[in-house]
Amino acid sequence: MLEYIKINNKDNVAVALTDLEKDYAVNIDGEEIILKESIKRGHKFALKNMKKDDKVIKYGMLIGILIKDTEKGCLLHTSNIKTSLGDILNYEYNPNLTSLEKRESSYFYGYPRKNGKIGIRNDIWIIPTVGCVNAVCKQLELDFNAKINNPDLRAIAFPHPYGCSQMGDDQESTRKALADMILHQNAGAVLVLGLGCENTGIEILKEYIGEYDKERVVFLSCQEFDDEYAKSLEVLDNLYNLIKDEQRVKTDASKLVVGLKCGGSDGLSGITANPLVGEFSDILISKGGSTILTEVPEMFGAETNLMNRCENKDIFDKTVSLINDFKMYYKNYDMPIYENPSPGNKEGGISTLEDKSNGCIQKSGTANVVDVLEYGQRIEKQGLNLLSAPGNDLVSSTALALSGAHIVLFTTGRGTPFSCPVPTIKISSNTNLYKRKKNWMDFNAGSIVEDKDKKTLAEELFEFVLSIASGEKTSSEKMNSYDWAIFKKGVTL
The missing domain is CATH 3.40.50 (Rossmann fold)
Known part of the structure; x- marks a missing residue:
């Protein structure tokens, strides 16, 4: 096992890969360095005597500035390094492009979707439009999974605290996130459970979703049903029967x-x-x-x-x-x-x-x-x-x-x-x-x-x-x- 490493030829530090004791001798680039203090695994030590304001180089890149003189073989960490970073910067484009060599195909087995996407899971996702119905979603997950007892196909609830009392960017982020979840290819089917009076209501959310598979994505507004829980279980049963026999393809x-x-x-x-x-x-x-x-x-x-x-x-x-x-x-x-x-x-x-x-x-x-x-x-x-x-x-x-x-x-x-x-x-x-x-x-x-x-x-x-x-x-x-x-x-x- 390696005990220490100098990552890049340009580096003026090395990293301990295991705990190193004080007075331990390391040999880097043909030079023996005696550690002046114990160095814990993952920590850096100096490869040469360094002065205050010297640059600390790791990965061949600048990672900080010394705030005090440091001897060869000493620990370099927060006590003697500060960030070199500034504020908002201007940048120049100096392209350094590569061309990866094309390799032969490999394969996995996934679930094809109608929109041409491929999923790698085929579970039923239960997604609340608003945090007010989180408890209903979570109880549906627990009860439905106990009922079907199928380790290869589960109902998964995704509770969150948003969907109402939001404005501006936050409201946009929530709506985009919910739409992305509903359309995600890993979901075999989706029950979207709304309350009925939230900012991000079902009809608004549909505008963000666009085209969707109406067989596999079902919307339900709790305030519209006397027993939203029983109705939701009925929907989950239908979705389960729709997808339970689907097979993976190469x-x-x-x-x-x-x-x-x-x-x-x-x-x-x-x-x-x-x-x-x-x-x-x-x-x-x-x-x-x-x-x-x-x-x-x-x-x-x-x-x-x-x-x-x-x-x-x-x-x-x-x-x-x-x-x-x-x-x-x-x-x-x-x-x-x-x-x-x-x-x-x-x-x-x-x-x-x-x-x-x-x-x-x-x-x-x-x-x-x-x-x-x-x-x-x-x-x-x-x-x-x-x-x-x-x-x-x-x-x-x-x-x-x-x-x-x-x-x-x-x-x-x-x-x-x-x-x-x-x-x-x-x-x-x-x-x-x-x-x-x-x-x-x-x-x-x-x-x-x-x-x-x-x-x-x-x-x-x-x-x-x-x-x-x-x-x-x-x-x-x-x-x-x-x-x-x-x-x-x-x-x-």
């Missing part, structure tokens, strides 16, 4: 859309799990598939890497707006732009937002950026897409699902039990987490620093994703865990 992987997300990152996330997902992204795109990268605040400090990979100037301009508009969102609320990283990130070895961001964007691989999506906008172009959403795990993972992701790959160094509306594959950055939290985690990237080559492991991850797309359950699905959160910015009436 489907080209070019139809697959995968969201890319990280959360609870540690110092190994940018070394193991995120680069592994980037390798996966390149494999899928080379086979004609698509990936979506989000968490805009966790692009700050690494955004030029993405901008220079935009396939043309129009996409570059959209990416500039993506970044600066999100910064303005913070400024409009008098909030600091660079509050990230979280306490857990720092404990795991991440010191600044640039440190986190340059590790975060490793998930995007090397493919060119083909499009930039607004929140709630469905994916249209095959390839690597960027999506406007915050870093919050539930909000951003939900946003990926709303934009059409069949699956979300979620990398983590600390672990989490959460899942979003679509199958969420949780990938551990370290083997200890994978072994300790087997009920949470699905795939181990920690073996990259132990006994596995990254490209070999990426092929294994790709095959694992195809198996999930073909019906194998993720850890969170086995726990019947389905979460979602709609992005909210403004006031509540």
